[in-house]
Amino acid sequence: MKSNIILMSLGCLMLVFSGCKDWLEELPINTVTEDQAWQNGSDAEGAVAAAFSIFRRGLAGLTKDDTPSTTRNGAWGDYYFWGDARSGDWITPNNDGDWQAGFENRLIARTQLEPMTNWRLFYRTIEQCNLVLERVPEITEGFTANRKAELLAETRFLRAMSHFYAARIWGDIPINLEARNVEPLGRAPLHDVMKMIVDEVEIAITDLPWEYQGMTRKLSTSRGTRGAALALQAHAYMWLKDYEGAAAKLQEIIESNYFELAPISGFRDLFDKGESNEMVFQMYYDNQFGEFSDYYGHILTYYLTNPYTSRSDLSLAIPKSRILEIFPDYQRDRSDKRVAEFFQSIDFSGSASELRPIFEDPLQNGERQIMFAKFRKVKDRSYNRMDGTVPVFRYGGLLLLKAEADARLNRVDEAMLNLNKVRRRAEIPAFTRTDQTILIEEIMAERRRELIGEFHRVYDLVRLGRLHEFNAFISEQEEKEGAGFFPVSDEAFANNPNMEQTYYWQFNQ
Amino acid sequence: MKTIIKGTFFLFMMVVFPVFLIAQSLRVGKVTDLQGNAIEGATIRVKGTSNSTKTDVTGGFRIVLRPGDVIVSSSVGFMTKEIIFQQTEFLSIRLEANQAMLDDVVVVGYGSQTRQELTGAVSTLKMEEITENQVAESFESMMQGRVAGVNIQLNSGEPGATPNVIIRGLAAVSRDDGSAISEPLYVVDGVPIISRTGDEFAVTSTNVLADLNPSDIEDVTVLKDAYAAAIYGSRAANGVILITTKKGKRGKPQMNINSRTGINFVPRLLDVAGGQKEREQVARLYELYAPYGIAMPSMYTDVTNPFYNNSSNWQDYLYNTSVTQDYNASVRGAGDFGQYSVSLGYLDNEGILFNTGFKRYSMMTNTTFNALNNALVINNTLALSRTDQNRNPDALSSNFSSLLPLPNSPLVRGAEVYGLGNVSNVNDRVRFSSDVSWRIIKDLTYKVSLSLEYTRAMNDSFNQSRRTLWGTNQSAVGENRNLLFQNTLNYAPRFGNGHHLSVLVGQSAEKIESKTTKVNSVASAPLLTSNVKWPTENNIGISNYGANTLMSYFSRIDYSFQQKYLVGASIRTDGSSKFGRENRWGIFPSVSAGWNFSKEQLFQNWEWLSNGKIRGSYGMSGTTWDENYLALGLMDGGSLDQYNSLLEISYGGIAGFTPTWYNGFKNENLTWVKSQMGNVGLDLSLFNNKVEVIVDVYEKLTKGLLLTTALPTTSGYNEVYRNAADVLNRGVEFTLNNNLRSSKDFSWNMGLNFAYNKNRVVALPDGNADIIKTSTSGQDFGSIIRSGAPLNGFFFYESQGIYQAENEIPVNPKSGQRLLGLQDKKLAVGDRNFKDQNNDYIINVEDRIYAGDPNPKWTGGWTNDFYYKGFSFNLVSTFVIGRDIVNTELLERLQFGKDFAGSSSLPDFDRYSIWEKSGDNARYPSLNPWNDASQIIKYDSEYIESGSYFKIKSATLSYNLPRSVLNKLRLDRVRVYCTMDNVITFQGYSGPDAELVTVDGFDNSGGYPMRRMMLFGLSLGL
DSSP, X not given: OHHHHHHHHXXXXXXXXXXHHHHTOOOOSSSOBTTTSSSSHHHHHHHHHHHHHHHHHHHHOOOTTTSTTOSSSSOOOTHHHHXXXXXXXXXXXXXXXXXXXXXXXXXXXXXXXXXXXXXXXXXXXXXXXXXXXXXXXXOOSXXXXXXXXXXXXXXXXXXXXXXXXXXXXXXXXXXXXXXXXXSOOOOBOHHHHHHHHHHHHHHHHTTOOSSOTTSOHHHHTTSOOHHHHHHHHHHXXXXXXXXXXXXXXXXXXXXXXXXXXXXXXXXXXXXXXXXXXXXXXXEOOBGGGTBOBOSTTXXXXXXXXXXXXXXXXXXXXXXXXXXXXXXXXXXXXXXXXXXXXXXXXXXXXXXXXXXOOBOSSTTOSOTTOEEEOSSOOOSSSSOTTBOOOEEEEEHHHHHHHHHHHHHHTTOHHHHHHHHHHHHHHTTOOOOOOOOHHHHHHHHHHHHHHHTTTSSOHHHHHHHHTOHHHHOTTSOHHHHHTXXXXXXXXXXXXXXXXXXXXXXXXXXXX | OHHHHHHHHHHHHHHXXXXXXXXOOSXXXXXXXXXXXXXXXXXXXXXXXXXXXXXXXXSEXXXXXXXXXXXXXXXXXXXXEEEEOOSOSEEEEEEXXXXXXXXXXXXXXXXXXXXXXXXXXEEEEEOHHHHHHOOOSSHHHHHTTTSTTEEEEOOOXXXXXXXXXXXXXXXXXXXXXXXXXXXXXXXXXXXXXXOOOOGGGOOOOSOGGGGSOGGGEEEEEXXXXXXXXXXXXXXXXXXXXXXXEOOOOBSXXXXXXXXXXXXXXXXXXXXXXXXXXXXXXXXXXXXXXXXXXXXXXHHHHOTTSTTTTOOOOHHHHHBOOEEEEEEEEEEEEEETTEEEEEEEEEEEEEOSBTTOEEEEEEEEEEEEEEETTTTEEEEEEEEEEEXXXXXXXXXXXXXXXXXXXXXXXXXXXXXXXXXXXXXXXXEEEEEEEEEEEEEEETTEEEEEEEEEEEEEEEEEEEEEOTTTXXXXXXXXEEEEEEEEEEEEEEEXXXXXXXXXXXXXXXXXXXXEEEEEEEEXXXXXXXXXXXXXXXXXXXXXXEEEEEEEEEEEEEEEEEEEETTTEEEEEEEEEEEETTSOGGGOEEEEEEEEEEEOGGGSXXXXXXXXXXXXXXXXXXXXXXXXXXXXXXXXXXXXXXXXXXXXOOTTTEETTEEOOXXXXXXXXXXXXXXXXXXXXXXXXXXXXXXTTTEEEEEEEEXXXXXXXEEEEXXXXXXXXXXXXXXEEEEEEEEEEEXXXXXXXXXXXXXXXXXXXXXXXXXXXEEOHHHHOOEEOOOSSTTOOOOEXXXXXXXXXXXXXXXXXXXXXXXXXXXXXXXXXXXXXXXXXXXOTTSEEEOOTTOSSBOSGGGEEEEEOOSOSEEEEXXXXXXXXXXXXXXEEEEEESOEEEOHHHHHXXXXXXXXXXXXXXXXXXXXXXXXXXXXXXXXXOOOTTOSSOSOOTTBGGGEEEOOEEEEEEEEEEEEOOHHHHHHHTOSEEEEEEEEEEEEEEESOSSSOTTSBOTTSBBOTTSOOOOEEEEEEXXXXX
């Protein structure tokens, strides 16, 4: 009897022992673990989309979540700052000290600008791409082999794109092509970064379609397409001063016939909605999918005032005299149709609590009172749901890039052809002078006009070492020492003995 | 167990039972203790014969005796007494209690052991007398200063705050990962309980253990060394605290009522310059430093401004004397059927600060049934409690400018100046446990127990901005569920000539689930009521869930030979769901040995040596961390941003997962924090147990403390968790107890304990490289962990005084550039002269040096109990020696921003030596509020002070009514007492209280001062 009971209880214990395997399997129910996250095709789709989402946030600026103690709460819409602010064209009518410091290249002294010198989100995008490129090849379920190849190629493109964008901002940057790479990476020379980008895109490009099936034009151009990849390659070649390479890639885009210049009347579709055949690569925003921005996180906050937002004064603007200088045709005979599309004058005399009227004449207001209205939203005096897409590459800009490459190769006719396509659309006279130097200057001026406020100007000038000609706060010598690039933030030096500050910024803190 | 019941039974008899004189015939007698209480069950034997008897419930006995017989009277817990029978009418035998015998049995992990056979470092504290005379929200604070090596610091006076309990030195890192304090494991009646809530799931700030009514506790046992604790395996590295609750005792039912009321007095508060003095100081700062165009606000300049002549004593207004009430009632009893115990408690502790307080409602029932001829013992416990803590939404601030009128002033009628609203923290706990012990055969017992514990924490707050009248409210609920299933088999035979073997085999399975739901809302328009409108754009709810499971197998073998030679070994293996599959199980072994040398022939002649034992142990135990899924690599699906946008979640309508960038990636190597501890101890009882000395020496090496290390930004991750630091704690513990009786009526018990502990980081990864937590904003650089330095060691800028003249500021001879101050500031006369340690002519984080250790070197306590007839006087003191702390209380008040005027109160500048002009021999630099980089920084070595203190924690005077009165009142016991709590502190520190300091050594200046309490109480036994 007693021994039976002992046996029984031992038996009970054995049951307990055998049940332990499942007992210790505890997995989260409100998220997934790394092992669960890479199972099928939709995991792969999600992971790639997430990489684009981080990149978009990177361009919009770091949020409080991204850095432990940034001094500002929320993102700013910083891409503007990187690509345009120091071009010498911009002013801050409401005397915002942070913007002003940025114009004057005081990027370290102003601690509020510290988050902007931080490349964390670019490297997060890169790491997300690295993880996709490591894990997705193992996935076989839930998507076709073709789609899998597309996703991998797209990821490779985005990884190159992130490196490219960061390299334009900081110059020499670390290259990270490996998942979970915790090694302290030093900065690779800009030349090597651009070469890597060209090579990486070369690998990706065969699997990239010109257009994704079943996607709207807007959505398709927000992803990695062959057009976007070629445009990236061409830009990288321009930095490498390999103008043949750039021209060849751009020629492919032109010959594809997927893109065309939108008419002036199509500019609202192009700039406000992103739904246009001129768009090549853009950052996706759409209220319909909940992907919108409010006060923080979108550049429109700083460009627009009442009647588009509740802002009563301009935060960023181009002075009237500078507009007239940039658009000489408009000054001469009001012929340049772009001016009325890019600028507006608001009747500031009206009550701030009502939608203010817009003057007929875009430049009616005074020197510091012209609103940059290239990108607009509905008039409703709130920041609500700003969902204008943000262009990265568009056909108009690429034509001018092609013109620049051809001009530098002294293929004057070819250069003039593309330059004049853009001029014709703006309804200004065709350019006819064949002197190479003058032609190049005119192409650069045309790029300035066409792409104003689209975050290209500073990069063009830095690429050519000419920022000092337009920004009075940077001397030629300083630009040689790296003043055209952003300083590297303190955080990049943490746990990284191989990190070096840009030469200029070592001495100009 | 039997002995403990007997022992406590006699203790109880001693206290409770009145004297009943029973007229008897010849050869009748009575056995009592020294206080005259009857002793039941004492054996009366005639020496050399088989003639014996036992005393009845009144202590009486009858026995046939002849003159000259030697009567031997003995009873458990008392010294055996021999008397020679003479022709006496009535035999009155008084037995003296044997102190050593009374606490003969000690509760240890999964069982109990006699003290004689104990080989681990174990301290037991009887709580009865402490809880009877004192009121506390939680029992930990009552243990302060009473157990050597257990460092308890009450670093906030807020009602319901959590004391820091650190056993044998800190082995945790004060950073935002996991707990800053190496907390012990708490076990109540054999069941590990939820003792804290991980940060992720904490919704209230209340001490989780405060819902355990201290009056329900019989004793507390602290398992300090590896052998005692390792049986608890993966959670034992920081020590284990075993709590035994009160149970019913045989005899008459014990009914007790204890009711007390305390008055809380406001202690020393902040030093404030009031009214005119504040105005003059502000004016002076403007005069000295204000840049061109900055004018003083009108309340400082305009005599007609109603604020101009105001002088509000905010502290006086917000701090007030308050009342604490505590009522406890219990009924307990036992018999052959088993035992029962029911207790009720109510505590209402009003805070001295406006709008703060703590309430506890508690109930506990415990019943035991004996069945099958005592072979089956069924035990059920149900404990219910609720705690309710109130707070101000405005944190605990009382630091308002004295020029602002008080809320009751006609100037501001109705408009309250401090933050509006309130915060309510309610914690509920339900604990149900049931166990069945079955004695299968003699010496073999099987026990199965199941325990369910449920805690719910609710936080409701409403907070309204005084300026905009916008309101926010938050409502949060956190739940924890703990399911525990334990099986143990115990075989403890005694055989042969004094062989005693004890074998334990057991298994336990545990699942802990946590869940939170939080809802916030921000009103988009000014509010006039606290009913927050919920605009659709602005309410965000969050919920969270986590669970972890633990599966354990353990075994322990103890062997003793004639209680002289003792050896023991234990092993436990724990599997936790927190780890990756490859690294799931941890093994925690330990061994020990002991030698009761006083039992050797050699020492038999040493009359003064009652008992002597040497013991040693070595073993390994562990700790884990809070996060449930850390090792698995948690992925993040993104979250809505502040505008409810999906920007951080999806792109083009497609959402996916990314790593959780702050927690790094999947790490199969993450493992237990392993702690190896060696301990050698000596227990001595001298002079017939009148003096007891316990000495322990230990070394604890904690390996692989979980740390986040910042990764290079190029990796994409912010931080990764690693088992990074090894920390060594070495120490000595010394305890001296004596109980001296000078006469029949007077006795004195003294307890002195002190412990020395030295803490040092011994190894770090990556070749012992410093682990630095860099912050992106300028001077606030976070902490450094450096090999060779103690945990939380201060790494500060070395102050060399103040620059008195331009030429004192060093100039780089090579470049001709002057030394650059912190945050690249141009240094000026009057600024702090920090030493440029690396001579690079820039003061930056690299110039920090090791400047102090916030870990206490010596901690201890000294208790004295005096008894005279019915009176007793108890004095409890605690002390800390050799600790560095930072006077953040002062420095934060000297730190001014540009809009300092009117924002808060100012200290009286005259009392501090502050630099104003060249030649001032000052301690503190210029207080220029418009300086780009403040000169008053937290990491200035000038603010380090000694944190040593000696504190008389409590003094109690009590009186037990004599028998004669009790009999008339028909009561068993009446005690009246008065206790003064937080009596006086002796310290070198210039701030308010050297105990109100965080674990990492910074004055808890935003905190709550410790009240001084005068308590009056009445305790009745019916």
